Amino acid sequence: MLIIKDLHASVGDKPILNGINLEIKAGEIHAIMGPNGSGKSTLSNVLAGRENATVTSGSVLYQGKDLLALAVEERARQGVFLAFQYPVEIPGVGNVYLLKAALNAQRKHRGLPELDALDFLALVKDKMKLMEMNESMLYRSVNEGFSGGEKKRNEILQMAVLEPKLAILDETDSGLDIDALKIVANGVNSLRAEDRAMILVTHYQRLLDYIKPDFVHVLVGGKIVRSGVPELAHELEKQGYAWVCDEGMGVAEVQPKS
């Protein structure tokens, strides 16, 4: 589904991604871990098409197509979804309105009829139950005044409504209390499917206890320095990132900030 080859990207003059290679097949879940500032969000943003990072070399194939050639909304319509590390507030625009506009924009692209208000509400309310969200959230402005945890849940609600093919969740677990973490994980698990792939960016093993990944990658200094089975995450939790770095991979480029 997704093949990233030797991807380099910079923000301004600063190289952030220094040769990422990654292949993700339909149905798989890949976790990406790594120290602060190692480029996890940058990678997520580059895949989603945010313009603040510039791809300097390398390629990304998504469903056989050159992903980097597509506009942001085009990628979204073809099934790429990004749950933001820092969800954005949009005062004045109702949550339900945004969801409906987004879903219908995507349905239109796929040649499906737009959902009318009633069908749409039925769909959304169903998904809200799954996320254990209060319906009143629908009628508030997008993320405005939402607590940190509520914002994250709202992201997953959007994902549940839009049913993407490739979902990138950037630290969706940060800021969630234990109960909320379970609810979000539950929501994500319910979206696991044969034809859907996911990238989970996280700092904590905790999330991976609930959402079992197929692979774990460690990103340091803009490079994947380690890839492995889920147990790798346990090892990281115990030993910290110095452990992978000390093994002599990209140490020079590591500039952890805290």
Add this chain to the structure above:
Amino acid sequence: MSNTTSTLEEIISQEYQHGFETSVEADALPRGLSEDTVRVISAKKNEPEFLLEWRLAAYRRWLEMTPPEWASVHYPPIDYQDIIYYSAPKSQKDGPKSLDEVDPELLKTYEKLGIPLHERAILAGVAVDAVFDSVSVATTFKDKLAEKGIIFCSFSEAVQHHPELVRQYLGSVVPVQDNFYAALNSAVFSDGSFVYIPPGVRCPMELSTYFRINAKNTGQFERTLIIADRDAYVSYLEGCTAPMRDENQLHAAVVELVALENAQIKYSTVQNWYPGDNEGRGGIYNFVTKRGDCRGAHSKISWTQVETGSAITWKYPSVILRGDHSVGEFYSVALTNHRQQADTGTKMIHMGKNTRSTVVSKGISAGHGHQAYRGLVRIARAASGARNYTQCDSLLLGDKCAAHTFPYIEVKNASAKVEHEASTSRIGEDQLFFCRQRGLSAEDAVSMIVNGFCKEVFKELPMEFAVEAQKLLGVSLEGSVG
């Protein structure tokens, strides 16, 4: 790095779409203004003596006045001798009696603007008094209105057929010496609309006027007077758009509303005059005096406006709450893009007891747009129990535009209650990226955010006008319908 703001910039830098000009031969006076100009205008319109005298008095007052400088708008001095003060489409001379007689060029212009006059009038049940340049060319549904005793005609016709009403009310809300532009208008006004709703009559349809500035270098000086007699009701729509052009055009209209006891006037405006190019060249200067007088007890006047055009806007639709228990409302969306400047707001003058006013102002600035909200709430000593609520929100698109709020509050009665709320927010690349990531086009995203911001005002507009207003905002921001 350099392209981080590119999407937003692309969207807001699209140019005005109604840029075209019809070639109707204009019958115009030479440039310049003198007592003779005033006399010629009055004579061309075959006006009664009292009106000529009124114009001349205004002219003499105007000579002693200077343009206001307190507004936060900047433009080169206007040469008032370099303006043509009267022009009429030639075909007007024969006085078309129905649409069939109207110059087809004019009708085509309306069609280009998306106002198919026939369909619009018939389907929407709207009476259209279209002003092309300085003279009204088409008035419909007059008969139906006449059955109810409603007068809806061009100002010139009102002067001929109802001079006593004109004489009684003209200048009674905006006196000639009110301000520089109002004085100028009073001296040289060319035409406009006149409405009179007799006692107890509820006007059965929305009355609508489309304005359009056309002939080169022609200052536009409309004069509108609307009177709702006791227990009457009227909803009036004003809309306009203008063609692309090179030289700045001055527009100084005066609108006077009079609501007698228990009467109600709803005045809605959608304004889309040429704002100038991306550098601000060639746009319209819009210096308007609009004021309503709640003269009778329990009367109500509402201004609702969506302003997207003009290079410079100077405009403060106001309500004088003279009658006890009278109500004044002001709902406004103003958008400034490119180099547009706007200094707008309202004045609510509470004089009667238990008077109430509501002000909701939404300002949107994009590009290098510059906007100021200036609002005055004055509670006179006698206005016990008066209440005002003001809400004033600004939305900024990009980082080169600006918005300022200047609330003036004068309360002379201790029992009055005045509340003011203000907010400023910015649409950033973050929000745009977020919306696009969810599958919306950048244009739809901007228009969704902007419409969300304006919702409270749009819901005050009559249905078909609200749709038009949304379109206008779309056009003004994106160059495509949002």
